[in-house]
Amino acid sequence: MSGVVIIGGGQGGYLTAASLRQYRFTGSITIVTDEEDLPYQRPPLSKAYLLGESDSRRLLHRQEKWYADQDVSLVHDAAVAIDRAARTVTLASGASLAYNHLVLATGARNRALPIPGSDLEGVTGMRVKADADSLSSKLTAGTRAIVIGAGFIGLEFASVAAARGAQVRVFELADRPMARAVSATTSEFFRTAHEEWGVEFEFNHGLASINGENGHVQSVTTNDRRTLPADIVVYGIGVIPNTELAEQAGLAVSNGIEVDEDLVTSDPNISAIGDVVCFPCAQLGGAMTRLESVQNASDQARAVAARLTGNPAAYRTLPWFWSDQGTLKLQIAGVAHGYDQTIELASEAGQKAVLCFKDGALVAVETVNRQTDHMLARRVLADEPDLSPEDAAAEDFDFGAWADSRVAVPAA
Ligand SMILES: Cc1cc2nc3c(=O)[nH]c(=O)nc-3n(C[C@H](O)[C@H](O)[C@H](O)COP(=O)(O)OP(=O)(O)OC[C@H]3O[C@@H](n4cnc5c(N)ncnc54)[C@H](O)[C@@H]3O)c2cc1C
Numbered sequence: 001m002s003g004v005v006i007i008g009g010g011q012g013g014y015l016t017a018a019s020l021r022q023y024r025f026t027g028s029i030t031i032v033t034d035e036e037d038l039p040y041q042r043p044p045l046s047k048a049y050l051l052g053e054s055d056s057r058r059l060l061h062r063q064e065k066w067y068a069d070q071d072v073s074l075v076h077d078a079a080v081a082i083d084r085a086a087r088t089v090t091l092a093s094g095a096s097l098a099y100n101h102l103v104l105a106t107g108a109r110n111r112a113l114p115i116p117g118s119d120l121e122g123v124t125g126m127r128v129k130a131d132a133d134s135l136s137s138k139l140t141a142g143t144r145a146i147v148i149g150a151g152f153i154g155l156e157f158a159s160v161a162a163a164r165g166a167q168v169r170v171f172e173l174a175d176r177p178m179a180r181a182v183s184a185t186t187s188e189f190f191r192t193a194h195e196e197w198g199v200e201f202e203f204n205h206g207l208a209s210i211n212g213e214n215g216h217v218q219s220v221t222t223n224d225r226r227t228l229p230a231d232i233v234v235y236g237i238g239v240i241p242n243t244e245l246a247e248q249a250g251l252a253v254s255n256g257i258e259v260d261e262d263l264v265t266s267d268p269n270i271s272a273i274g275d276v277v278c279f280p281c282a283q284l285g286g287a288m289t290r291l292e293s294v295q296n297a298s299d300q301a302r303a304v305a306a307r308l309t310g311n312p313a314a315y316r317t318l319p320w321f322w323s324d325q326g327t328l329k330l331q332i333a334g335v336a337h338g339y340d341q342t343i344e345l346a347s348e349a350g351q352k353a354v355l356c357f358k359d360g361a362l363v364a365v366e367t368v369n370r371q372t373d374h375m376l377a378r379r380v381l382a383d384e385p386d387l388s389p390e391d392a393a394a395e396d397f398d399f400g401a402w403a404d405s406r407v408a409v410p411a412a
Contacts, residue, residue, distance in 0.1 A: 003029075004017075004028070004030070006102075015297070023306060027100070030073040038064060039074075045126060045323050052136070052141075052164075103272070107274055110235070113125075117144075120212040141166070148170075185354055202222070241278075255290050259313040260279075261280050261315055262315065264399075271307075274301070279315065281335065282316040283363070285342070333361065343389055351367075351368055354367075374383055
């Protein structure tokens with residue numbers, strides 16, 4: 001294996017290169033990134049960075065010197081075509097790169113806001129550093145901020161904006177926050193916390209239009225025809241995987257680029273990882289699944305790098321997620337898709353733990369400000385835990401003690 005080309009310099013792209021070098025890959029590595037910046041981390045954009053607690057240097061995965069030291073070439077250009085027969089990638093500049101193995105880590109882009117006025121100045125999604133910079137410059141005490149979508153990103157933004165003194169109103173078509181990601185009881189916990197921080201919610205409501213003057217947002221009109229003043233509008237209504245390059249190259253694509261359990265696409269010379277990938281998820285019985293998380297992009301990057309350096313292993317890593325909102329750290333171990341029963345554990349004020357069961361089996365654990373329990377949950381869930389909902393519901397059930405007993409290192 002002499003040359004690896006990685007398309008996309010985000011979480012997965014950067015970590016593929018770093019892991020290849022860590023696993024002593026000696027061939028050439030090229031990352032093609034269509035962003036101006038060095039590869040950086042996205043999660044702080046809607047958290048510490050927007051809050052002003054982190055600067056752009058600390059966002060970077062590595063400083064420039066690392067790329068030279070590790071002999072990793074960074075090409076700031078967009079890949080526009082793949083010639084699978086010739087094993088080359090064409091860039092927007094017209095340049096061409098040859099590969100022995102290609103890794104697609106093109107991520108996802110924000111779903112566009114499908115209402116009039118979404119092109120006005122002051123209307124922003126949250127995906128790249130420039131979005132956070134633009135929002136940060138407009139967030140001052142009293143800024144009237146409208147948020148569309150009460151998912152992770154909308155709520156992270158809402159908590160930061162409220163902390164910076166903005167008046168925040170969140171519109172959500174569902175009847176509760178993070179409805180697709182967490183249980184109803186965890187939704188309720190976060191709704192109450194956000195309201196205490198000054199965030200206002202309008203559930204079961206969306207916007208009909210965003211209205212502007214001189215090209216800048218001035219107000220929004222709700223779908224029940226109320227007009228509310230607005231200085232900025234931030235939307236987080238889901239993402240679309242960047243599959244165009246793979247489609248053009250004739251790779252199998254459905255809800256993402258399809259890969260097998262080794263993260264190989266329908267072309268054995270091309271792997272794909274991260275937000276753009278649809279993979280057979282071991283925790284969901286092999287169902288083709290697309291996940292959007294740092295864990296998913298990072299662990300898949302490491303798995304591909306391991307395979308390319310002679311250590312193949314089917315990708316079966318347990319998914320986990322987190323979101324920081326105000327003083328609350330939400331962590332989810334496992335995939336809660338399709339759970340049919342939840343058991344809530346006794347918690348101290350400001351904390352929460354919810355066990356999610358499907359057909360009597362523990363499939364996910366949601367925790368808030370319970371880091372130790374989250375780590376234990378990740379370890380027990382990796383091994384088909386033998387916990388029934390009845391046992392978990394018992395008054396004297398102690399999750400920590402039970403999990404500890406399941407993951408204890410056996411005596412020699
Ligand atoms: C504001 C924000 C907050 C987040 N917070 C969290 C969090 O708290 N926890 C968590 O687990 N996850 C979080 N995420 C999600 C997480 O950042 C993503 O899941 C992760 O970055 C996915 O990595 P990736 O490599 O697949 O894609 P990305 O990191 O998005 O990287 C893809 C890169 O490929 C580039 N690209 C696309 N097409 C081309 C092309 N043709 N040529 C060249 N380059 C191309 C893109 O511009 C981009 O730079 C957050 C995301 C955002 C936007």
